[in-house]
Amino acid sequence: MSALLLFTNFCSCHRNTKGNMDLEPTDKRPVYHTTVGDADEAEILQQQLLVETQNVMVPDLWFYAKDESTLNKMKDLGYDISKSELKHVYSKVVKSEPLTDEQIKAFKIQLINREKDHFVIRGTLEQLSALQNKGIKLMPLDYEPRPREVKVIVSRTEDVQKASEAGLDIYSTQIGKEREIIIYGGAFDYAIDAMKNLKFNVSIIK
Amino acid sequence: MKTINSVITACLLFSVSSFAGILSFTNFHTPPQVDAALTTLHNTYPGQTSIITIGTSYGGNPMKALKISSNPAVNDPTKGDVVYVALHHAREWISVEVALYLADELLARYSTDATLHADMDRLQIWIIPVVNPDGYAYTATWGSCADVTSPRMWRKNRRLNSDGTFGVDLNRNWGYQWGLLSGSSNTTTDDTYHGTGAFSEPETTVLRDFLNGLTNFKSFVTYHSFSELYLRPWSYTTSDPPGEPTLKSIAQRNINLIAAVHGHTYSENIWYTSSGEATDWVWQEKRVAAFTPELRPAPTGAGGFCVAASEIIPCAEENFPAATALIHDAARPGVWIRDNAGDTGAEPSTGYPWESPDIWTVPAVLNQNATVDLHIHVSNSTGTNMQNVTVDAYYTDPRITLEFPSPTAVLIGSAVVNVPPAGKDIVMSWTTPVGTNIWGELHWCVGVVIKHKEDMPLTTIVNRSSNIACHNFNTTTVVEGSIINVAATNFLNVAAELVIDFNRNELPPDWKLELPSIKELQLRNKILPPTTRKSRLLKTQGIILEPGQTVKIPVKVHFAKVPAKEVLVRIKGDLLPLVAGKRTPVGNGYTFNVTAK
Numbered sequence: 180m181s182a183l184l185l186f187t188n189f190c191s192c193h194r195n196t197k198g199n200m201d202l203e204p205t206d207k208r209p210v211y212h213t214t215v216g217d218a219d220e221a222e223i224l225q226q227q228l229l230v231e232t233q234n235v236m237v238p239d240l241w242f243y244a245k246d247e248s249t250l251n252k253m254k255d256l257g258y259d260i261s262k263s264e265l266k267h268v269y270s271k272v273v274k275s276e277p278l279t280d281e282q283i284k285a286f287k288i289q290l291i292n293r294e295k296d297h298f299v300i301r302g303t304l305e306q307l308s309a310l311q312n313k314g315i316k317l318m319p320l321d322y323e324p325r326p327r328e329v330k331v332i333v334s335r336t337e338d339v340q341k342a343s344e345a346g347l348d349i350y351s352t353q354i355g356k357e358r359e360i361i362i363y364g365g366a367f368d369y370a371i372d373a374m375k376n377l378k379f380n381v382s383i384i385k
Numbered sequence: 386m387k388t389i390n391s392v393i394t395a396c397l398l399f400s401v402s403s404f405a406g407i408l409s410f411t412n413f414h415t416p417p418q419v420d421a422a423l424t425t426l427h428n429t430y431p432g433q434t435s436i437i438t439i440g441t442s443y444g445g446n447p448m449k450a451l452k453i454s455s456n457p458a459v460n461d462p463t464k465g466d467v468v469y470v471a472l473h474h475a476r477e478w479i480s481v482e483v484a485l486y487l488a489d490e491l492l493a494r495y496s497t498d499a500t501l502h503a504d505m506d507r508l509q510i511w512i513i514p515v516v517n518p519d520g521y522a523y524t525a526t527w528g529s530c531a532d533v534t535s536p537r538m539w540r541k542n543r544r545l546n547s548d549g550t551f552g553v554d555l556n557r558n559w560g561y562q563w564g565l566l567s568g569s570s571n572t573t574t575d576d577t578y579h580g581t582g583a584f585s586e587p588e589t590t591v592l593r594d595f596l597n598g599l600t601n602f603k604s605f606v607t608y609h610s611f612s613e614l615y616l617r618p619w620s621y622t623t624s625d626p627p628g629e630p631t632l633k634s635i636a637q638r639n640i641n642l643i644a645a646v647h648g649h650t651y652s653e654n655i656w657y658t659s660s661g662e663a664t665d666w667v668w669q670e671k672r673v674a675a676f677t678p679e680l681r682p683a684p685t686g687a688g689g690f691c692v693a694a695s696e697i698i699p700c701a702e703e704n705f706p707a708a709t710a711l712i713h714d715a716a717r718p719g720v721w722i723r724d725n726a727g728d729t730g731a732e733p734s735t736g737y738p739w740e741s742p743d744i745w746t747v748p749a750v751l752n753q754n755a756t757v758d759l760h761i762h763v764s765n766s767t768g769t770n771m772q773n774v775t776v777d778a779y780y781t782d783p784r785i786t787l788e789f790p791s792p793t794a795v796l797i798g799s800a801v802v803n804v805p806p807a808g809k810d811i812v813m814s815w816t817t818p819v820g821t822n823i824w825g826e827l828h829w830c831v832g833v834v835i836k837h838k839e840d841m842p843l844t845t846i847v848n849r850s851s852n853i854a855c856h857n858f859n860t861t862t863v864v865e866g867s868i869i870n871v872a873a874t875n876f877l878n879v880a881a882e883l884v885i886d887f888n889r890n891e892l893p894p895d896w897k898l899e900l901p902s903i904k905e906l907q908l909r910n911k912i913l914p915p916t917t918r919k920s921r922l923l924k925t926q927g928i929i930l931e932p933g934q935t936v937k938i939p940v941k942v943h944f945a946k947v948p949a950k951e952v953l954v955r956i957k958g959d960l961l962p963l964v965a966g967k968r969t970p971v972g973n974g975y976t977f978n979v980t981a982k
Contacts, residue, residue, distance in 0.1 A: 216915020218563040218583045222965035227922045232582040270548040325534035339656035348576040351684035
């Protein structure tokens with residue numbers, strides 16, 4: 180049952196008449212934006228005014244409002260509210276033909292993984308549309324992107340924190356023979372790149 | 386000390402080497418087999434167990450709890466609630482086994498172990514072996530740890546995210562300090578993705594609501610793997626939480642208990658932070674001792690998340706004494722100290738919790754920079770001599786909202802004593818501070834924390850633990866219109882509402898205490914716009930304090946005629962954090978022995 184659901188969900192992207200990936204938002208409900216002091220405030224809004232959170236990245240809160248009166252109550256409480264463009268709010272993770280670093284930077288796409296014949300990338304619907312409009316081929320993701328198993332060697336305990344912040348999912352840490360710190364974990368290519376930029380010794384096990 | 390440790394170790398080894406339960410642990414239980422195991426336990430012990438579905442997962446799978454109690458059909462608020470959960474993370478299969486083993490072994494030993502039997506009769510023990518049923522089912526579909534891309538290595542739940550990816554890390558989704566990028570990820574593909582908001586996931590919401598519904602919550606353990614660690618709050622930062630000495634004592638005791646079984650010493654150190662963790666929320670919101678054992682194997686051990694099934698029993702065996710130690714801590718007062726003259730050792734105590742008759746100074750009236758004798762009386766309900774009892778005494782500015790130990794409490798002294806059944810009096814020398822407290826009075830609060838290997842405080846809140854008491858008592862003389870000063874500091878990490886009240890029914894009929902208006906008090910402490918909004922959303926009534934803010938509250942005393950004897954004026958304050966959900970008050974108070982002229 181879960182395998183069926185997996186493939187059903189991945190195939191929910193359709194191609195439009197031009198053969199491009201359909202990058203229209205599937206949820207057409209209006210999304211609003213405001214700012215909050217912390218995640219607690221977002222939770223309190225949800226609880227007290229039945230505001231439905233779409234996403235919180237403090238200080239930004241994107242939400243669905245039950246009705247106009249909810250928005251008015253929020254304004255009375257001092258919230259500045261704006262309506263968001265859905266293509267800026269929603270993102271997709273898709274396959275693309277291989278991209279250059281310059282292309283990734285120019286279109287502000289997030290690289291997830293580089294595979295042999297495609298990249299896995301994430302972008303807002305608008306960013307992906309821009310990419311597609313430039314002739315870059317995008318394809319629906321037909322598998323779950325998974326991290327690579329990596330071994331990272333650092334010299335200081337504070338570097339373990341930096342590796343975690345770079346995106347490493349830490350499985351274990353241990354002290355090596357020469358007092359180096361060996362970290363085993365899972366990391367997508369973007370995190371591997373980030374750790375290499377920090378001059379950490381990163382090797383891919385699988 | 387050594388002899389006692391040897392005796393304790395020997396008893397533990399004797400008791401754990403003979404597995405008394407009825408379940409089989411030769412292999413990992415599949416999700417249906419977990420359900421079957423819970424049913425087997427319930428059918429075998431119908432008088433001590435019930436199976437409760439506490440909610441459903443994102444995928445609609447039930448989340449089940451096994452309740453163990455002498456009367457499981459009744460929710461008894463006088464009994465403490467101790468909670469053990471497992472499998473926030475889908476691939477950490479051994480955590481499920483340790484939780485099932487705990488349940489099995491407790492029930493088997495109920496009829497053979499008198500101490501455990503007595504402890505269990507005083508408690509409601511909750512075991513939730515699978516917090517993440519959808520993730521667990523997914524990991525069981527196929528794969529191995531040799532293939533990191535296979536479902537067997539899945540960690541998160543199975544939420545379909547809006548961008549087409551799957552899963553939220555349930556142990557990054559709890560509400561306290563949720564979303565910090567120093568300890569979790571906002572990238573949906575990452576295994577530490579924290580979700581769209583705090584408690585965005587049904588699984589964490591269900592568990593949170595379950596914990597909020599407990600009437601006498603005592604301790605919380607969440608089993609994970611791997612690396613052989615025994616972790617405590619905070620996880621989101623490297624700074625120490627309030628109450629660190631208490632949490633550290635319990636963690637170290639439990640680490641020693643684990644090591645005594647098969648020689649595996651779990652470490653308390655981890656070199657990275659993780660925000661949105663369950664134990665941080667439990668400690669912050671509930672001030673209930675909360676721990677995360679990361680089970681076998683060790684970092685250099687074989688198998689990782691796919692540790693061999695042959696490790697299940699030794700791993701479960703070594704964690705059993707630590708789990709039952711928390712049960713023992715929660716069950717009853719062993720060595721204890723009274724909160725007030727009527728305190729019988731019940732947790733929580735009733736009455737005013739800052740009037741411990743077991744703490745006094747000679748002389749009674751304090752001066753600055755003066756050396757006094759601090760007297761402490763420790764009671765003992767065990768019927769046996771309790772050896773090596775640690776008694777820590779602190780003093781602090783008495784700013785309502787007190788817990789011990791608290792961030793501002795200063796250690797007066799620490800004694801290690803033997804306490805016979807008749808109790809023990811201890812005297813410590815205390816040199817009072819130079820100068821006054823923050824509002825110019827020679828008035829401090831003294832708090833005492835009692836610790837013993839077999840009886841640890843599981844909180845820092847005075848009235849919720851019989852191991853902690855304080856004395857906040859001042860003698861003062863007033864005339865009509867005199868001011869008695871009290872103050873409150875918000876020691877919580879979040880903005881909070883302070884609600885003040887006093888014992889109007891105990892005062893002589895012509896007495897009146899005049900408190901400044903909330904508006905007047907609020908002017909003294911500016912609050913930030915987000916806090917103002919939260920306060921309006923939650924419709925607060927009291928004074929709002931940002932973290933760390935102090936408010937001085939001058940209380941004016943009015944009376945028509947001078948009473949014949951002293952009047953006890955009791956002023957109580959409660960801090961209610963400005964958070965969603967259940968706002969658990971943290972409070973304390975003052976008692977003034979007032980002579981009117």
